[in-house]
Amino acid sequence: MAAARISRRGLLGGGVAAGLAGGFAAGRASADDTVTPAVTSYAFRGEHQAGIVTPAQDRLHFAAFDLTTDDRDEVVALLQDWTAAAERLTRGDGAGEVGPVDGAPELPPDDTGEAIGLPPSRLTITFGFGPTFFDRLALADRRPAALRRLPHFPADVLRPEISDGDLCVQACADDPQVAFHAVRNLTRIAFGRASMRWSQLGFGRTSSTSTTQDTPRNLFGFKDGTANVKAEQPEVLDAHVWVGADDDPAGGWLAGGSYLVARRISMSIETWDRQPLVDQEAIVGRTKGEGAPLGGTAEHDEPDLGAVTGLAPTIPVDAHVRVVHPSQHGGAQMLRRGYNFVDGSTPLGALDAGLFFLAFVRDPDTQFIPVQQAMASTDAMMEYLEVTGSALFAVPPGVGPGEYVGQGLLV
Structure with missing residues (x-):
């Protein structure tokens, strides 16, 4: 396949540096072909953003950004550019006119080139808006009440430099270089309008989002996300993941979207x-x-929370399964999409490792915050956990033909 080509529209202003599929061709095999062997790419446009109910890929590059402008027109241009780039990246078909090794040699290439020769690897790119996005653009009247900085929970030892953000990008793929390539090029496109605040690499999905997938294990060695919401449960998704048109008068633009909780x-x-x-x-x-x-x-047996062994509950009262079970929280569920991470070692010689928790919910006030509060106060597992990063984003609905991500908010 020939190198990807795109039109060059300028490097500093609003020009989209596209062609980011950058020569995706036959290359590394997918790391998760046994799940969906016939699928090599997912469409970026659709009713909902990809990367939510999409069968979870094996690799993650998550990034949060801060706006460096309060000019609404510049932010709209950024989102238009990101939309065009994301569509090409996820399609991976080499569409365009100028690629990573083409164009005027005296100018930087329109693509960074590290994905030349790689297939799209089921890449999905999901965008979200943080609470501070609305403050920067004087959009407070359009911010849903549920979109605010998450409370500080017991066991939180938060580092501000890896928490919050105006915007987020979640790139998932079966090849870590493909996910990195996506975030790298979106960051480059954002120059002058937004800068990266923090990012996190993840490997080894810790949840199944489809019945076609086996339940994975977390770094404690246990299967994780057995009872997770699945893509094949449309009624459950409508009740617990997708925001309804009447959920919040200020958030009508979010209907069909979701809230994304990120916790390191x-x-x-x-x-x-x-x-x-x-x-x-x-x-x-x-x-x-x-x-x-x-x-x-x-x-997949349903936990019997009333079972007793001898004089004690078979499932201890402080067991994680009991504390977070939907029956303890009014039936609330969430769609988890987390990943393991290892970021080297600590100054004390321990592994700096854990879970990058990602969950999509219809209402964080009823589906996440009460569960986290219960965990923080009664869950025996919290003795072994420490939360160092935290953020909440509103993930707008999918992007239709001719639209850009978040258009319903900014028109």
């Missing part, structure tokens, strides 16, 4: 590894091998 959770792996297996299983409330709830035999 450090795990005390070395301490966990010294705990007896029976204690680990009591803390989680599941068996480590099969993933069955204690007292059950199979992973």
Whole structure:
């Protein structure tokens, strides 16, 4: 396949540096071909943004940005440019006129080039708006009440430099270089209008978002997300993931979108590894091998929260499974889409590793905050967890033909 080509529209102003599919051709095989072998790419445009109910890929590059302008026209131009770039990146078909090694040699290329020869690897790009976005653009009257900085929970040791943000980009793919390429080029396009505030790489999805996927394991070695909301449950998605048109008078533009909770959770792996297996299983409330709830035999058995062994509950009262079970929170559920991370080691020689928790909910006030408050106060697992980063974003609905992401908010 020939190198991707795009038109050059200027490097500093509002010109989109597209062609970012950058020569995607036959290359590295997908890391998750056993899940959806016939799928190599997902459409960027649609009723909902891709990267929410899309079968979770194996790799993540998440980035939060701060606006460097309060000019609405410049922000609209940025979102238009990002939309055009994301469509080409996710399609991966080499469309355009100027690629990473073409164009005028005295100018920087329109693509950074590290994805030359790589397939699209089921790349999805999902955009969101943080609470401060509305303050910067004088849009307070259009900010939904639920979109605000998350409260400070017990066990939060937040670092401001890896929390919050005006905008977010979630790039998921089966090849880490493809996900990195997407964020790198979107960051380059944003120059002069937005700058990266923080980012996080992730590997090894920690949840299944489709019934076609097996349940993965987290860094504690347990299956994670067994009861996660799945793409094949449209009624559940409507009730717990997609924002309704009448949910908030200020947020009508968000109908068909969702709220994205991002939490960087450090795990005390070395301490966990010294705990007896029976204690680990009591803390989680599941068996480590099969993933069955204690007292059950199979992973997908419904936890029996009323079961008793001897004089004690079979599933301890402070077990993670019990504390977060929907029955303890008015039936509230969330669609989790988190990833493992390892960011080297700490000054004390421990692994700087954990879970980059991502969840999509219809209402964070009823579906996330109460669950996190219960975890912080009663969940035995919190002894081994420390939250260092936190953010909440509103993820607008999908992008129709001729539209740009977030258009309903800014028109």
